[in-house]
Amino acid sequence: MEKVMMYTLSTCPWCRKTKQWFNDRKVPFDYVDYDLASSEEKEKIRERLAKEKLDLSFPIVYIGETCVQGYNPGKYGALLGLS
């Protein structure tokens, strides 16, 4: 199964829903709550997102190399081959 990495915010309801979606389907993922990260880590996240021409609107989910911005269960399922 593709590796899943998320950038989230501890204050964001849609980030919470996204984590819940993956937990409900027992899909392992790593995540970083951007607002609680160190300055260095925030800088790295901003650089990575800038390459994708994405702003800091969360959640941002990488499934393999594909990036999904916004809570989008349809895309998560399609990218993971889950219904």
Next chain:
Amino acid sequence: MDAEARKRALREQFEPVIDALGFKFTPDAELVDYCLEQEMVLYERHGIPFCPCKGLTGVREEDMRKVCPCIPWHKAHFDKMKRCWCGLFVHKDVTDPDVLMQFPEKEME
């Protein structure tokens, strides 16, 4: 001022602004409650009720675009989604907010 009073104060502060922009609070009462609570967390942290779903950079010009209600800065995008990014506000004609999807600004076309 206790938490409920502060949430009411935020609501009363936002209502005329969003109304003039063609938006209303989402019918999803649970989401309204959660977002306002998180905005109070952000108010405590930063002194400003920022959007709970947009990250800050520390650059004033950039972060000012994320002060709730941030609709004026993202009007075209939010009009396309018929909601703001965190979903706290929706277009006045929306009755079922669950069908409204988030999509990135760059996918607007």
